[in-house]
Amino acid sequence: MITFKTISWKNFLSTGNQPTKVLLDNASTSLIIGTNGAGKSTILDALTFSLYGKSFRKINKGQLINTTNEKNCFVEIEFVVNNVEWKVERGIKPNIFKIYRDGKELDQNASAIDQQKWLEQNVLKMNYKSFTQIVILGSSSFVPFMQLPTNSRREVVEDLLDIKIFSSMNEIVKGRMRLIKDEVRTLELKKESLKDKVDMQKNFIQQIENQSKEDISSKEHQINTLLTEENTFMHKNENINKDVVVLQEKMTSLEGSASKLREYGNIKGKLSNKISGIVKEHKFFSENRVCPTCEQNIEESFRVNRISDSQSKAEELQKGYQELLNAIKNEEERESQFQQISGDLSKLLNGITQNNSHINGCQKQIKRLEQEIQTITSQVANRNTEHEKLEQFRTGLQDTFENISEKKEKITYLDFTYNLLKDGGVKTQIIKKYLPIINQQANKYLQMMDFYINFKLDEEFTETIESPIHEDFSYASFSEGEKMRIDLALLFTWREIARMKNSVNTNLLIMDEVFDSSLDGFGTEEFLKIIRFVIKDANIFVISHKEGLEDKFDSVIKFEKQGNFSRIEP
Secondary structure, eight states, rough: EEEEEEEESSBBTOOOOSSEEEESSSEEEEEEETTTTTTTTHHHHHHHHHHHOSSSSOOOGGGGGGGTTOSSSEEEEEEEEETTTEEEEEEETTTTTEEEEETTEEOOSOOOHOOOOOOOIIIOOOHHHHHHHTTEEOTTOOGGGGOOOHHHHHHHHHHHHTHHHHHHHHHHHHHHHHHHHHHHHHHHHHHHHHHHHHHHHHHHHHHHHHHHHHHHHHHHHHHHHHHHHHHHHHHHHHHHHHHHHHHHHHHHHHHTTHHHHHHHHHHHHHHHHHHHHHHHHHHHHHHBBBBBOOBBOOHHHHHHHHHHHHHHHHHHHHHHHHHHHHHHHHHHHHHHHHHHHHHHHHHHHHHHHHHHHHHHHHHHHHHHHHHHHHHHHHHHHTTHHHHHHEEEEEEHHHHHHHHHHHHHHHHHHHHHHHHHHHHHHHHHHHHHHHHHHHHHHHHHHHHTTOOOOEEEEEOOOOOOEEOSSOOOOGGSSSSSHHHHHHHHHHHHHHHHHHHHHHSOSSEEEEEEETSSOOHHHHHHHHHIIIIIIOSSSSSEEEEOOOOSSSGSEEEEEEEEEEETTEEEOO
């Protein structure tokens, strides 16, 4: 059970810096009165803001701050759940959201959204919508149960019956189904991949077995052809090498002719110079008897001797010169032979180089073919390994098939569970169980207020209303006072069902202006009897500006406007 103890606020709506505090468990029945605008309904907004972070009335969060002070808006509520003391603090400018358990602040690392969710699910055990149906019956800004859309009605009842867990379970199941379906899709892709690998491996093994021998035979034939070609070129080189030896021997015999030609050329030049000198001397003495320089007579015997000597030397040198020319000619012939043989030898050596290139090409091809044969031979030798790979692929494929089958079986089971947990499943069965009790309680409270109709809610929470006089009424066809009686009857019913189910049980019940426009005098008296004698273990607050009610309540709280601020009259 939730026992609300106190609530206080400051700088909240029309309340200023002076805090307003209300004891929530002080009296069984309390009347809250005040003039219009005095702030008597502020307690509703403070209550829902403290617990759920939003106002009861349609007021934006920023508008909750007192417009005069414009900061330090603060609300605090204290309550007890199963002997554990709780306190919630909220503020605006600065923003505050703190939860205390037995005086110790809880971890603030979580986000405000996560904190709020934890507070509703683990402490309050009800959301905002359920709270406003069980704890508060408001004025025109509030939407009663009968005016809610069907899905919202269902949500309220599910909270009361504590069966929303099935919706959470359903979401978990749906998420699990989604994950497994994703896994199945992944496994289907894996299956197709493994099927392709099995087919490829089978084809590969077949190719090895069918083509290996043929390929080896073909490559061995190519090798033999290349070996023959290699031998041919090597034989050519052998023959060429013989010719090379002969030519090299000839060249050896002709070596030195170039140097001799150079030597003979030098000698030829010297001889030519000597011959030229002797010829000049012979001409000089033959043509001159007087020295042209000193004009003296040249002695005749000397002149004749010199002519004879020069003549003799000239003949001797001319003979030697001729022999030199013959020797030069001979060496030139030897040098020409040397050059011819050198050219022939170069051609032969070039032929050997070309043949060696062919031989290297043959050897490279032979090596490549031998490696290919080795690879094929290795593949043939490793057929068992390839068969093992094939078996691995087949095993993986079988395992994948079984995994897919297992997961599809899980999907079938989860789908059954999902359908069971849907609105039309187990939740509906539970609701069917409680519907007679709900309708019985609602009609009991209606009769207590002298409203004799037969009110029924079906599984879709659509109402059927019959009277002794008329049939097929609807909620919308009644007057505002009659609607209020139905709303009150459902409010009391929800509290009773929550107490019976022990999902939500609280001491607090607040009703805003239920007397002021919708209940006549007779209805008021019956309502007061209900809240005083029927609604037990509750602290009931009634907000009203109707006169003459003060003596019918245990406690009266009066709000007044002092200047620009609201406060409780001392």
